Amino acid sequence: MSDVSESNDESEIVNEPEGDPLSGWSRFAAGVAGIALSGTGAAAVFITNNQAGSVALILGGIVFLLILVSGNPLLSFGHGDTQMKFATKRRRERAIEEAREASPQEARRALDVLRTVDPGAGSDVNFMQTSALVYERLIMAELTRLFPEYGVLEQGVDLGADLRVVTPDQRSVSIKMKYLTQKSFVSAQYVWQLLGMASISVEGHLLVSNRALTRPAAELLSAARRRGIKVEFSRWRDEQDNGDLHEAVSALLHTDGGAL
Incomplete structure (x- = not known):
């Protein structure tokens, strides 16, 4: 699952006491x-x-x-x-739990509403983790819709990637997702991680995030592509970014050496 690693830079969150709504x-x-x-x-x-x-x-x-x-x-x-x-914490936790059980689209709307009515939810670790989970589910649903003839597989925790798109002739793309709630940009650190995965694999590797790349990260990615490394980046926030996502996956699937 995509992680929420930028939360370490934020001030420590103090647990609030809980309480049930009054009768x-x-x-x-x-x-x-x-x-x-x-x-x-x-x-x-x-x-x-x-x-x-x-x-x-x-x-x-x-x-x-x-x-x-x-x-x-x-x-x-x-x-x-x-x-x-x-007591707002228990009410917040109940809303987050309901979002986890809902469909990706409904969960996204529920989390947006929760953030609006409860601004403090944005710094809640449980909220950030749930947002990352919903983001992953949204992208998986969109990839399944964009590539109905391909397999979209959820990967295990130890495999590095979050998703893998596989064609009938066994070409594939590994997808790593970074959902960031606090930082404004995707740093070069994440691109280095992508390059590390690409260095031990013949398939293409795609980094997807809701944030844009920093300039050093973009330059690092461009330099890697010029050296023939099969890596791409796609910024995906909602369905309006599906065109860029489709283009990035397609480019990696049609490069030489993309077979498993």
């Missing part, structure tokens, strides 16, 4: 408590000299009203910094 009765109770505390605090401002206590009552009422509106339990309330954390 209707719990939200009703939180609302009653919020109104009562807020009302008591507001009244206390005018009839007592304990302003700190009045403010605390009002803040407490606001907290319960926030619980009523959000439907999530309060997991943390820090005094001084006044930080509140609501």
